[in-house]
Amino acid sequence: MMNNDILSVIQKSNNIGITFHVSPDGDALGSTLGLLLGLIQMNKNVYIMSKENLPSSLSFLPYSNLIVSACDSVKDNTDCVIVLDCGNVERINANLDLDSRKYILINIDHHLSNDQYGDLNYVDTEAAAVGEIIFDLLKELNINIDKNIAMCLYTSILTDTGSFKYPSTTIRTHNIAGELISKGIDFNDIYKKIYENKPFSKVKLYGKVIDTMEMHCNNKACFMYLTKNMLNELNLEDENSGDVISFGTIVDSSDVTVLIKETENGTKVSLRSKYIIDVRRISEYFGGGGHTRAAGFSTDMSMEQIKLKLIEILNSELIK
Ligand SMILES: [Mn+2]
Known part of the structure; x- marks a missing residue:
């Protein structure tokens, strides 16, 4: 169950920024884009911050063109910033201007070594991927998990579990993956795009x-x-x-x-x-x-x- 304060801050916020850890991987980007698409459904003004450009292997993800290094700072009138999959402030992939911030900082992660740096923190170390947490969060916000969101969250879970083989993988991981597959995603194609798509x-x-x-x-x-x-x-x-x-x-x-x-x-x-x-x-x-x-x-x-x-x-x- 997600922290109620986090749910209500998201519900009350109009302008929301999302960011993640440096050298972003499939979990950071998949969970970010899944959350972005969900918040768009709620008619939020939502944007992504990143100091780095998108790794080309993940450019198949819907709305991934929104991840550009030119957008790395908090926009004016931002109500809250959500940091995903990032255990400490030093690894945040954006200039958050933390000392003089006027927004609420939300930290959602699954690393054991998380510094609880947010105003609100949700760290579930049992989650194999942040994508699992976002899956639950979107449900609690009554968002319809559509095919695009499913693609993003499946990518997050697939990559952070090493294709469902790391010991962090649980029954819940498989149950969520099953529900995402039920949305009609081509999971075999996602696998190929991630793992069988390397330049010579x-x-x-x-x-x-x-x-x-x-x-x-x-x-x-x-x-x-x-x-x-x-x-x-x-x-x-x-x-x-x-x-x-x-x-x-x-x-x-x-x-x-x-x-x-x-x-x-x-x-x-x-x-x-x-x-x-x-x-x-x-x-x-x-x-x-x-x-x-x-x-x-x-x-x-x-x-x-x-x-x-x-x-x-x-x-x-x-x-x-
Ligand atoms: Mn992760």
């Missing part, structure tokens, strides 16, 4: 990254590296390439997979685990966040420094 050069990049694989910590930790040089060689921009990490998890002996990526302003680390390591705890230690089996952080350390540091930490936890 990006698949070649996977090859380069896989080639860097090293096993550490008694073969229980798989490390991979992605450098700016690899992107340059393939004429790729610094786009979202985190999905290559899944190739580390398919190694039989690996519990934890670490992808270390060189970026413009430091080093980005993504972590996945299968059984033992709580990667959220490790990421939080370095100022990041996420979930038990999938998390990440950024650091000023060099790729080599963070590699050695992580091997040291993981050795102490994996080798007993």
Whole structure:
């Protein structure tokens, strides 16, 4: 049950802005567009804020053309701003001018590590995706979940559950997905648009990254590296390439997979685990966040420094 204050603030607001976390994924964008379409049904003036442009893989989503980096600030006369799928203020993908705000800030999320930064907060850590929360929210607002909304929310749930395979997936996840499919969406086409729609050069990049694989910590930790040089060689921009990490998890002996990526302003680390390591705890230690089996952080350390540091930490936890 959604917090009643949140429902009444949304009902009373005329001008509503929505935003989400940096490097937006299928959940951030799917839940945002689903909510946007629902609020349009309620005749709200609703807009999306983002500092980043839409990842091209998600451009099939209805109304996704509204996500443009030029619109990254709160408009005049905004009554409330809803932040989706974002655990802390630092990761918000908009200039919210928090200190002098005249609007109500609503934080709707499912991350364990959520700072409760909103005036109103709804954090359901049992939800596999924020799309699940938005599904319930729209129902409580008596909004008709039409085919376009269903497409957005299904995308949110599909991507944040790794196609319904992460342990966060529940009976409720499947029930909601079933109801969304009943709206007539082509779920097989959504799957293809998201997972079978990679440019050739990006698949070649996977090859380069896989080639860097090293096993550490008694073969229980798989490390991979992605450098700016690899992107340059393939004429790729610094786009979202985190999905290559899944190739580390398919190694039989690996519990934890670490992808270390060189970026413009430091080093980005993504972590996945299968059984033992709580990667959220490790990421939080370095100022990041996420979930038990999938998390990440950024650091000023060099790729080599963070590699050695992580091997040291993981050795102490994996080798007993
Ligand atoms: Mn999410």
